[in-house]
Amino acid sequence: MNTLQKIGQLLHQKIGLSVKTVGESSIKSAVRTRMAKNNITHRQDYVNFVETSTEELTSLIEECVVPETWFFRDCEPFEYLKTKVLTLSKKYPILKLLSMPCSTGEEPYSIAMTLLEAGLKPESFKITALDISEIALASARQAVYSEYSFRGIQNTSIIDKYFTNVNSEYILNDQVKQQVKFQRSNIVDVTNRHLSQHYHVVFCRNLLIYFDNKQKELTYQNIHKMMVPGGLLIMGHAESTSTPASLFANCAVEKTFSFTCRDKNISGQEQQAKNTKKYAVDEITEKYTTKPFSRYLKYNQTNNKETIPKPTIDPSSAIEDAQTLADQGKFDLAIKICEKYTSNDQVNDEAWYLLGLINDGQGRTDYAEKYFRKTLYLNPQHYEALVHLSLLLKTNGNESAAKQMMQRANRVKKSSSQTNSASQS
Numbered sequence: 001m002n003t004l005q006k007i008g009q010l011l012h013q014k015i016g017l018s019v020k021t022v023g024e025s026s027i028k029s030a031v032r033t034r035m036a037k038n039n040i041t042h043r044q045d046y047v048n049f050v051e052t053s054t055e056e057l058t059s060l061i062e063e064c065v066v067p068e069t070w071f072f073r074d075c076e077p078f079e080y081l082k083t084k085v086l087t088l089s090k091k092y093p094i095l096k097l098l099s100m101p102c103s104t105g106e107e108p109y110s111i112a113m114t115l116l117e118a119g120l121k122p123e124s125f126k127i128t129a130l131d132i133s134e135i136a137l138a139s140a141r142q143a144v145y146s147e148y149s150f151r152g153i154q155n156t157s158i159i160d161k162y163f164t165n166v167n168s169e170y171i172l173n174d175q176v177k178q179q180v181k182f183q184r185s186n187i188v189d190v191t192n193r194h195l196s197q198h199y200h201v202v203f204c205r206n207l208l209i210y211f212d213n214k215q216k217e218l219t220y221q222n223i224h225k226m227m228v229p230g231g232l233l234i235m236g237h238a239e240s241t242s243t244p245a246s247l248f249a250n251c252a253v254e255k256t257f258s259f260t261c262r263d264k265n266i267s268g269q270e271q272q273a274k275n276t277k278k279y280a281v282d283e284i285t286e287k288y289t290t291k292p293f294s295r296y297l298k299y300n301q302t303n304n305k306e307t308i309p310k311p312t313i314d315p316s317s318a319i320e321d322a323q324t325l326a327d328q329g330k331f332d333l334a335i336k337i338c339e340k341y342t343s344n345d346q347v348n349d350e351a352w353y354l355l356g357l358i359n360d361g362q363g364r365t366d367y368a369e370k371y372f373r374k375t376l377y378l379n380p381q382h383y384e385a386l387v388h389l390s391l392l393l394k395t396n397g398n399e400s401a402a403k404q405m406m407q408r409a410n411r412v413k414k415s416s417s418q419t420n421s422a423s424q425s
Contacts, residue, residue, distance in 0.1 A: 003043040007031060007060075010051065015061060015132055015186055016215040022064060030063035062133045065210070069103045070149050072110045073205075076255040077234045081111065081201065082118045082391055083360055084232050084258075085125075086384050088200050095125040097201040098226065102129035102182065105140030106149055107203060109172060112179040113162055119387055119409065122179060128197070130185040137182050143172035198228045205236035205257075220244055227261040234258050252331065319350050331358050349379040356388065365392055383412045 001009070008019035008027060019027055031046065034056070040046045050056050072078050088095055095115075099108035108129035115125050131137050146169065150159055163170040202223055208216050223233065224247040233248055240257040243250070248259035318341045325334040338355045342348070356371035369392055375385040390405035 003047050004028065004031070006047050007050065010057070011061065011064065012212075012215075014057065015065075016211045016219070017061075017064065018210060018212040018215070020212070022210055027064060030060060033063055034060050058132075058134060062135055065133070068206075069106045070151050071106045071145075072114075072153055073107065074237070074255070075152070075154075076253075077203075077205075077258065078110060078114045079391070079395065080251075080253055080256040080258055081114050081232070081234070083357065083388055085115055085118055085120060085201070086387060087357060088230075088232070089120060089124060090384070092200055092228075093124065095120075095201065096197055096199045097125060097127045097203075098130070098197070098199045099127065099180075099203045100130040100185070101133075101207055102131045102136075102140060103133075104136050104149075105129065105143060105180070105182070106145070107205070108140075108180045108182075109143065109176055111201075111203065112176045113158060115179075116176070117158070118391075119413065122175065125179065127180045128199075129180050129182045131182075132184065132186050134184060137184055140180075140182050143177050145170045145172070197226055199226050199231060200228055201232045201234075202227055203234045204239075205234060206238070207236075208239045208242070209236065216242060217244075220247055224248070224261060224264070229261055229263040231261040232258060233261060249330075319348070319354060322351075322354055326354070326358055334358055347378055349375045349382055349385075352378065353382060353385050356385065360388060360392060365396065368392060381412050381415075383409055383416070386412060 004019075004024070004027065011017040011019070011027070031043065034050075035041070035043070035046045037059075038046070038049065038056070040049065050060055085095060097108075097111055097115075099111060102108050108127050112125075112127055116122070129140065131140070145163075150156075150170070153159065159170065162173050162176050164173065165171075204219075204223060208219060211219065220243065227233065232251075233243075235243055235257045237257055240250075240259075243259055247262055249262055251258040251260055318337055322334040322337040322341075325331075325337070335355065335358055338351050338358075342351050342355070352371050353375040356368045356375060359365075359371060360368035369389065372385045372389040372392065375382050376389070379385075386405050386409035390402045390409060392402075393399075393405060394402035
Protein backbone atom coordinates (compact mmCIF):
# COMPACT_ATOMS: atom_id res chain seq x y z
CA MET A 1 0.00 0.00 0.00
CA ASN A 2 1.52 3.32 -1.06
CA THR A 3 1.36 6.51 1.01
CA LEU A 4 -1.60 8.00 -0.88
CA GLN A 5 -3.60 4.80 -0.37
CA LYS A 6 -2.82 4.93 3.36
CA ILE A 7 -4.12 8.48 3.55
CA GLY A 8 -7.20 7.52 1.55
CA GLN A 9 -7.86 4.60 3.90
CA LEU A 10 -7.52 6.90 6.91
CA LEU A 11 -9.99 9.41 5.45
CA HIS A 12 -12.44 6.61 4.69
CA GLN A 13 -12.22 5.24 8.23
CA LYS A 14 -12.70 8.63 9.86
CA ILE A 15 -15.36 10.32 7.72
CA GLY A 16 -16.39 7.73 5.13
CA LEU A 17 -14.79 9.67 2.30
CA SER A 18 -14.07 7.66 -0.85
CA VAL A 19 -10.96 8.54 -2.88
CA LYS A 20 -12.73 7.38 -6.04
CA THR A 21 -15.63 9.81 -5.61
CA VAL A 22 -13.57 12.78 -4.44
CA GLY A 23 -10.83 12.15 -6.97
CA GLU A 24 -7.22 11.14 -6.44
CA SER A 25 -5.99 14.49 -7.75
CA SER A 26 -8.01 16.35 -5.08
CA ILE A 27 -6.50 14.20 -2.33
CA LYS A 28 -2.99 14.74 -3.72
CA SER A 29 -3.55 18.49 -3.86
CA ALA A 30 -4.82 18.57 -0.26
CA VAL A 31 -1.85 16.52 0.95
CA ARG A 32 0.63 18.78 -0.87
CA THR A 33 -0.96 21.86 0.71
CA ARG A 34 -0.81 20.41 4.22
CA MET A 35 2.78 19.16 3.73
CA ALA A 36 3.87 22.64 2.68
CA LYS A 37 2.16 24.28 5.67
CA ASN A 38 3.90 21.85 8.02
CA ASN A 39 7.29 22.07 6.23
CA ILE A 40 7.25 18.33 5.49
CA THR A 41 9.01 17.20 2.31
CA HIS A 42 8.46 13.42 2.31
CA ARG A 43 4.98 11.97 1.97
CA GLN A 44 5.69 9.04 4.32
CA ASP A 45 6.68 11.52 7.03
CA TYR A 46 3.35 13.26 6.51
CA VAL A 47 1.48 9.93 6.76
CA ASN A 48 3.19 9.26 10.10
CA PHE A 49 2.29 12.77 11.26
CA VAL A 50 -1.39 12.70 10.26
CA GLU A 51 -1.87 9.24 11.80
CA THR A 52 -0.80 10.55 15.22
CA SER A 53 -2.21 14.09 15.14
CA THR A 54 -5.98 14.56 15.46
CA GLU A 55 -5.55 18.26 14.79
CA GLU A 56 -3.70 17.65 11.53
CA LEU A 57 -6.24 15.05 10.42
CA THR A 58 -8.97 17.64 10.93
CA SER A 59 -7.00 20.15 8.86
CA LEU A 60 -6.53 17.60 6.07
CA ILE A 61 -10.25 16.80 6.07
CA GLU A 62 -11.07 20.50 5.81
CA GLU A 63 -8.66 20.81 2.90
CA CYS A 64 -10.28 17.85 1.09
CA VAL A 65 -13.92 18.80 1.62
CA VAL A 66 -14.41 22.33 0.36
CA PRO A 67 -17.85 23.66 1.41
CA GLU A 68 -20.08 25.04 -1.33
CA THR A 69 -23.19 26.57 0.16
CA TRP A 70 -25.38 29.66 0.16
CA PHE A 71 -28.65 30.81 1.64
CA PHE A 72 -31.79 29.07 0.35
CA ARG A 73 -29.75 26.96 -2.05
CA ASP A 74 -32.19 25.34 -4.51
CA CYS A 75 -35.21 27.25 -3.23
CA GLU A 76 -37.79 24.48 -3.89
CA PRO A 77 -36.90 22.33 -0.84
CA PHE A 78 -37.42 25.33 1.43
CA GLU A 79 -40.75 26.20 -0.18
CA TYR A 80 -41.88 22.61 0.36
CA LEU A 81 -40.58 22.69 3.94
CA LYS A 82 -42.83 25.70 4.58
CA THR A 83 -45.94 23.70 3.79
CA LYS A 84 -44.78 20.45 5.41
CA VAL A 85 -43.94 21.97 8.81
CA LEU A 86 -47.46 23.36 9.16
CA THR A 87 -48.75 19.79 9.02
CA LEU A 88 -46.04 18.40 11.29
CA SER A 89 -46.50 21.18 13.85
CA LYS A 90 -50.12 20.10 14.33
CA LYS A 91 -48.91 16.66 15.44
CA TYR A 92 -45.81 17.69 17.41
CA PRO A 93 -45.68 20.67 19.82
CA ILE A 94 -41.92 21.11 19.30
CA LEU A 95 -40.29 20.21 15.98
CA LYS A 96 -36.73 18.88 15.91
CA LEU A 97 -34.76 19.54 12.73
CA LEU A 98 -31.28 18.45 11.69
CA SER A 99 -28.87 19.90 9.13
CA MET A 100 -25.78 17.85 8.21
CA PRO A 101 -23.29 18.77 7.04
CA CYS A 102 -24.09 22.35 7.98
CA SER A 103 -20.83 23.88 6.67
CA THR A 104 -20.69 27.61 7.48
CA GLY A 105 -24.32 27.79 8.59
CA GLU A 106 -26.22 29.02 5.55
CA GLU A 107 -28.45 25.92 5.37
CA PRO A 108 -29.57 25.65 9.03
CA TYR A 109 -30.12 29.40 9.21
CA SER A 110 -32.18 29.19 5.99
CA ILE A 111 -34.26 26.47 7.66
CA ALA A 112 -34.81 28.69 10.71
CA MET A 113 -35.90 31.66 8.58
CA THR A 114 -38.22 29.41 6.55
CA LEU A 115 -40.01 28.23 9.69
CA LEU A 116 -40.30 31.74 11.08
CA GLU A 117 -41.70 32.93 7.74
CA ALA A 118 -44.22 30.06 7.86
CA GLY A 119 -45.54 31.50 11.11
CA LEU A 120 -43.98 29.12 13.63
CA LYS A 121 -43.01 30.58 16.98
CA PRO A 122 -39.32 30.38 17.98
CA GLU A 123 -40.14 28.14 20.94
CA SER A 124 -41.93 25.63 18.68
CA PHE A 125 -38.81 24.30 16.91
CA LYS A 126 -35.16 23.44 17.52
CA ILE A 127 -32.46 23.00 14.87
CA THR A 128 -29.30 20.95 15.36
CA ALA A 129 -26.49 21.54 12.87
CA LEU A 130 -23.57 19.12 12.51
CA ASP A 131 -20.27 19.36 10.69
CA ILE A 132 -16.81 17.79 10.88
CA SER A 133 -14.99 21.08 10.29
CA GLU A 134 -14.13 23.26 13.29
CA ILE A 135 -13.29 26.14 10.96
CA ALA A 136 -16.70 25.95 9.28
CA LEU A 137 -18.49 25.72 12.64
CA ALA A 138 -16.64 28.75 14.01
CA SER A 139 -17.74 30.73 10.97
CA ALA A 140 -21.32 29.46 11.34
CA ARG A 141 -21.53 30.52 14.98
CA GLN A 142 -20.21 33.97 14.09
CA ALA A 143 -22.97 34.32 11.44
CA VAL A 144 -21.37 37.13 9.44
CA TYR A 145 -21.65 36.72 5.67
CA SER A 146 -20.65 38.36 2.42
CA GLU A 147 -22.92 39.18 -0.48
CA TYR A 148 -21.76 35.98 -2.19
CA SER A 149 -23.71 33.89 0.34
CA PHE A 150 -26.96 35.33 -1.02
CA ARG A 151 -26.49 34.43 -4.67
CA GLY A 152 -29.68 33.07 -6.15
CA ILE A 153 -32.04 34.87 -3.77
CA GLN A 154 -34.75 36.57 -5.82
CA ASN A 155 -36.60 38.33 -2.99
CA THR A 156 -34.09 40.48 -1.11
CA SER A 157 -36.66 41.55 1.50
CA ILE A 158 -35.75 38.52 3.60
CA ILE A 159 -32.15 39.80 3.75
CA ASP A 160 -33.36 43.18 5.00
CA LYS A 161 -35.59 41.47 7.56
CA TYR A 162 -33.05 39.15 9.17
CA PHE A 163 -29.63 40.74 8.48
CA THR A 164 -27.88 44.01 9.27
CA ASN A 165 -25.52 45.32 6.59
CA VAL A 166 -22.34 46.75 8.14
CA ASN A 167 -19.55 47.72 5.74
CA SER A 168 -20.69 45.16 3.14
CA GLU A 169 -20.87 42.41 5.77
CA TYR A 170 -24.25 40.91 6.58
CA ILE A 171 -24.76 40.14 10.28
CA LEU A 172 -27.55 37.70 11.10
CA ASN A 173 -29.92 38.76 13.86
CA ASP A 174 -30.06 36.98 17.21
CA GLN A 175 -33.60 35.67 16.73
CA VAL A 176 -32.44 33.36 13.95
CA LYS A 177 -29.05 32.54 15.51
CA GLN A 178 -30.67 31.36 18.73
CA GLN A 179 -32.71 28.74 16.87
CA VAL A 180 -29.63 26.75 15.79
CA LYS A 181 -27.28 24.70 17.94
CA PHE A 182 -23.98 23.83 16.22
CA GLN A 183 -22.02 20.70 17.10
CA ARG A 184 -18.89 19.07 15.75
CA SER A 185 -19.89 15.58 14.71
CA ASN A 186 -19.17 12.94 12.10
CA ILE A 187 -22.05 11.08 10.46
CA VAL A 188 -19.87 7.97 10.24
CA ASP A 189 -19.32 7.93 14.01
CA VAL A 190 -22.79 9.26 14.78
CA THR A 191 -23.52 8.87 18.48
CA ASN A 192 -26.50 7.38 20.28
CA ARG A 193 -27.36 10.93 21.36
CA HIS A 194 -28.26 11.81 17.78
CA LEU A 195 -29.77 8.42 16.94
CA SER A 196 -32.26 8.78 19.79
CA GLN A 197 -33.34 12.34 18.94
CA HIS A 198 -36.25 11.37 16.64
CA TYR A 199 -35.98 14.29 14.25
CA HIS A 200 -39.04 15.44 12.33
CA VAL A 201 -37.03 16.99 9.48
CA VAL A 202 -33.52 16.12 8.26
CA PHE A 203 -31.53 17.97 5.60
CA CYS A 204 -28.62 15.84 4.35
CA ARG A 205 -27.59 17.35 1.03
CA ASN A 206 -24.43 16.79 -0.98
CA LEU A 207 -22.72 14.62 1.61
CA LEU A 208 -23.29 11.10 0.33
CA ILE A 209 -21.78 11.94 -3.05
CA TYR A 210 -18.38 11.55 -1.34
CA PHE A 211 -19.18 8.05 0.00
CA ASP A 212 -18.88 4.58 -1.47
CA ASN A 213 -21.96 2.33 -1.63
CA LYS A 214 -21.29 0.61 1.69
CA GLN A 215 -20.93 3.90 3.53
CA LYS A 216 -24.03 5.30 1.83
CA GLU A 217 -26.07 2.32 3.02
CA LEU A 218 -24.85 2.78 6.60
CA THR A 219 -25.59 6.50 6.49
CA TYR A 220 -29.14 5.99 5.23
CA GLN A 221 -29.72 3.48 8.03
CA ASN A 222 -28.45 5.97 10.61
CA ILE A 223 -30.65 8.74 9.21
CA HIS A 224 -33.65 6.41 9.32
CA LYS A 225 -32.97 5.62 12.98
CA MET A 226 -32.81 9.34 13.75
CA MET A 227 -36.23 10.17 12.30
CA VAL A 228 -39.85 9.82 13.32
CA PRO A 229 -42.12 7.86 10.95
CA GLY A 230 -43.64 10.35 8.52
CA GLY A 231 -40.73 12.76 8.99
CA LEU A 232 -39.31 14.74 6.07
CA LEU A 233 -35.90 13.98 4.55
CA ILE A 234 -34.34 16.41 2.05
CA MET A 235 -31.46 15.08 -0.06
CA GLY A 236 -29.26 16.61 -2.74
CA HIS A 237 -30.10 16.20 -6.42
CA ALA A 238 -27.31 13.72 -7.12
CA GLU A 239 -28.18 11.60 -4.08
CA SER A 240 -31.95 11.41 -4.51
CA THR A 241 -31.82 8.51 -6.97
CA SER A 242 -29.93 6.30 -4.52
CA THR A 243 -32.24 6.85 -1.54
CA PRO A 244 -33.53 3.38 -0.54
CA ALA A 245 -37.29 2.97 -1.04
CA SER A 246 -37.40 0.44 1.80
CA LEU A 247 -36.57 3.23 4.26
CA PHE A 248 -37.92 6.38 2.61
CA ALA A 249 -40.91 7.04 0.34
CA ASN A 250 -40.37 9.57 -2.44
CA CYS A 251 -42.65 12.58 -1.95
CA ALA A 252 -42.71 13.03 -5.75
CA VAL A 253 -42.61 16.83 -5.46
CA GLU A 254 -40.63 18.26 -8.35
CA LYS A 255 -37.17 19.70 -7.59
CA THR A 256 -37.46 19.20 -3.81
CA PHE A 257 -35.66 15.81 -3.64
CA SER A 258 -37.82 15.08 -0.61
CA PHE A 259 -38.72 11.80 1.07
CA THR A 260 -40.97 10.58 3.86
CA CYS A 261 -39.47 8.35 6.54
CA ARG A 262 -41.17 4.98 6.59
CA ASP A 263 -42.13 3.20 9.82
CA LYS A 264 -39.30 1.46 11.61
CA ASN A 265 -39.12 -2.31 11.10
CA ILE A 266 -40.42 -4.15 14.14
CA SER A 267 -40.95 -7.83 14.80
CA GLY A 268 -42.68 -10.40 17.00
CA GLN A 269 -45.67 -9.34 19.06
CA GLU A 270 -45.11 -5.69 18.18
CA GLN A 271 -45.39 -6.50 14.47
CA GLN A 272 -48.58 -8.46 15.08
CA ALA A 273 -50.05 -5.56 17.05
CA LYS A 274 -49.02 -3.13 14.32
CA ASN A 275 -50.73 -5.25 11.67
CA THR A 276 -54.02 -5.03 13.58
CA LYS A 277 -54.00 -1.22 13.79
CA LYS A 278 -56.69 0.51 11.79
CA TYR A 279 -54.04 2.57 9.97
CA ALA A 280 -52.43 -0.42 8.23
CA VAL A 281 -52.32 0.46 4.53
CA ASP A 282 -54.01 -2.71 3.30
CA GLU A 283 -56.86 -2.27 5.80
CA ILE A 284 -57.33 1.37 4.87
CA THR A 285 -57.44 0.42 1.21
CA GLU A 286 -59.97 -2.31 1.92
CA LYS A 287 -62.16 0.07 3.92
CA TYR A 288 -62.56 2.50 1.04
CA THR A 289 -62.62 0.05 -1.89
CA THR A 290 -66.18 -0.46 -3.12
CA LYS A 291 -67.23 -3.87 -4.39
CA PRO A 292 -70.66 -3.15 -5.89
CA PHE A 293 -71.21 -6.50 -7.59
CA SER A 294 -70.52 -8.68 -4.53
CA ARG A 295 -72.53 -6.36 -2.31
CA TYR A 296 -75.43 -6.46 -4.74
CA LEU A 297 -75.43 -10.26 -4.63
CA LYS A 298 -75.41 -10.22 -0.83
CA TYR A 299 -78.42 -7.95 -0.49
CA ASN A 300 -80.25 -9.36 -3.47
CA GLN A 301 -80.18 -12.86 -1.98
CA THR A 302 -81.69 -11.72 1.34
CA ASN A 303 -84.20 -9.23 0.02
CA ASN A 304 -84.69 -8.46 -3.66
CA LYS A 305 -86.35 -5.15 -2.85
CA GLU A 306 -83.82 -3.95 -0.28
CA THR A 307 -81.89 -0.84 -1.27
CA ILE A 308 -78.15 -1.16 -1.04
CA PRO A 309 -77.11 1.21 1.77
CA LYS A 310 -74.24 3.63 1.37
CA PRO A 311 -71.28 2.79 3.59
CA THR A 312 -70.99 5.08 6.60
CA ILE A 313 -67.58 6.65 7.05
CA ASP A 314 -66.59 8.30 10.31
CA PRO A 315 -65.27 11.79 9.41
CA SER A 316 -62.32 11.90 11.80
CA SER A 317 -61.33 8.33 10.93
CA ALA A 318 -61.45 9.01 7.20
CA ILE A 319 -59.28 12.10 7.47
CA GLU A 320 -56.78 10.38 9.77
CA ASP A 321 -56.58 7.46 7.36
CA ALA A 322 -55.95 9.78 4.42
CA GLN A 323 -53.34 11.72 6.39
CA THR A 324 -51.56 8.49 7.31
CA LEU A 325 -51.38 7.42 3.67
CA ALA A 326 -50.17 10.87 2.61
CA ASP A 327 -47.43 10.74 5.27
CA GLN A 328 -46.29 7.42 3.76
CA GLY A 329 -46.15 8.91 0.27
CA LYS A 330 -49.27 7.07 -0.95
CA PHE A 331 -50.85 10.22 -2.35
CA ASP A 332 -53.20 8.63 -4.88
CA LEU A 333 -54.87 6.52 -2.20
CA ALA A 334 -55.11 9.49 0.15
CA ILE A 335 -56.77 11.57 -2.57
CA LYS A 336 -59.26 8.78 -3.31
CA ILE A 337 -60.28 8.62 0.36
CA CYS A 338 -60.73 12.39 0.56
CA GLU A 339 -62.71 12.50 -2.68
CA LYS A 340 -64.87 9.55 -1.60
CA TYR A 341 -65.59 11.21 1.71
CA THR A 342 -66.25 14.71 0.32
CA SER A 343 -68.66 13.27 -2.25
CA ASN A 344 -70.89 12.28 0.69
CA ASP A 345 -70.07 15.16 3.05
CA GLN A 346 -69.43 18.51 1.37
CA VAL A 347 -69.02 20.51 4.58
CA ASN A 348 -65.97 19.02 6.31
CA ASP A 349 -63.25 21.64 5.94
CA GLU A 350 -60.40 19.32 7.01
CA ALA A 351 -61.03 16.93 4.12
CA TRP A 352 -60.82 19.78 1.60
CA TYR A 353 -57.74 21.16 3.36
CA LEU A 354 -55.95 17.81 3.11
CA LEU A 355 -56.81 17.65 -0.60
CA GLY A 356 -55.22 21.08 -0.95
CA LEU A 357 -52.07 19.98 0.88
CA ILE A 358 -51.60 16.86 -1.22
CA ASN A 359 -52.16 18.63 -4.53
CA ASP A 360 -49.88 21.50 -3.51
CA GLY A 361 -47.16 19.04 -2.55
CA GLN A 362 -47.42 17.36 -5.95
CA GLY A 363 -47.21 20.62 -7.86
CA ARG A 364 -50.88 20.78 -8.92
CA THR A 365 -51.20 24.36 -7.75
CA ASP A 366 -54.46 25.12 -9.58
CA TYR A 367 -56.23 22.27 -7.78
CA ALA A 368 -54.52 23.17 -4.50
CA GLU A 369 -55.77 26.76 -4.69
CA LYS A 370 -59.29 25.52 -5.45
CA TYR A 371 -59.30 23.21 -2.42
CA PHE A 372 -57.80 25.77 -0.04
CA ARG A 373 -60.48 28.27 -1.10
CA LYS A 374 -63.15 25.61 -0.53
CA THR A 375 -61.70 25.07 2.96
CA LEU A 376 -61.92 28.78 3.72
CA TYR A 377 -65.45 28.98 2.34
CA LEU A 378 -66.47 26.35 4.91
CA ASN A 379 -64.23 27.70 7.68
CA PRO A 380 -62.99 31.30 7.20
CA GLN A 381 -60.91 30.94 10.41
CA HIS A 382 -58.81 28.01 9.14
CA TYR A 383 -55.33 29.37 9.91
CA GLU A 384 -53.28 26.73 8.06
CA ALA A 385 -55.36 27.07 4.88
CA LEU A 386 -54.89 30.85 4.98
CA VAL A 387 -51.12 30.48 5.31
CA HIS A 388 -50.88 27.85 2.57
CA LEU A 389 -53.02 29.88 0.19
CA SER A 390 -50.91 32.96 0.90
CA LEU A 391 -47.70 31.07 0.09
CA LEU A 392 -49.28 29.63 -3.04
CA LEU A 393 -50.44 33.02 -4.29
CA LYS A 394 -47.00 34.49 -3.58
CA THR A 395 -45.31 31.70 -5.55
CA ASN A 396 -47.66 32.38 -8.47
CA GLY A 397 -46.70 36.07 -8.44
CA ASN A 398 -49.89 37.45 -6.87
CA GLU A 399 -48.15 39.44 -4.14
CA SER A 400 -51.16 41.64 -3.28
CA ALA A 401 -53.57 38.73 -2.72
CA ALA A 402 -50.87 36.80 -0.85
CA LYS A 403 -50.36 39.73 1.52
CA GLN A 404 -54.11 39.97 2.19
CA MET A 405 -54.30 36.26 2.99
CA MET A 406 -51.36 36.48 5.37
CA GLN A 407 -52.94 39.46 7.11
CA ARG A 408 -56.12 37.39 7.58
CA ALA A 409 -54.03 34.53 8.95
CA ASN A 410 -52.32 36.85 11.44
CA ARG A 411 -55.70 38.16 12.63
CA VAL A 412 -56.96 34.60 13.12
CA LYS A 413 -53.80 33.66 15.00
CA LYS A 414 -54.05 36.73 17.22
CA SER A 415 -57.72 36.10 17.95
CA SER A 416 -57.01 32.45 18.79
CA SER A 417 -54.20 33.44 21.18
CA GLN A 418 -56.47 35.93 22.96
CA THR A 419 -59.22 33.31 23.28
CA ASN A 420 -56.78 30.77 24.74
CA SER A 421 -55.44 33.34 27.22
CA ALA A 422 -58.97 34.23 28.33
CA SER A 423 -59.94 30.59 28.83
CA GLN A 424 -56.84 29.93 30.95
CA SER A 425 -57.39 32.94 33.23
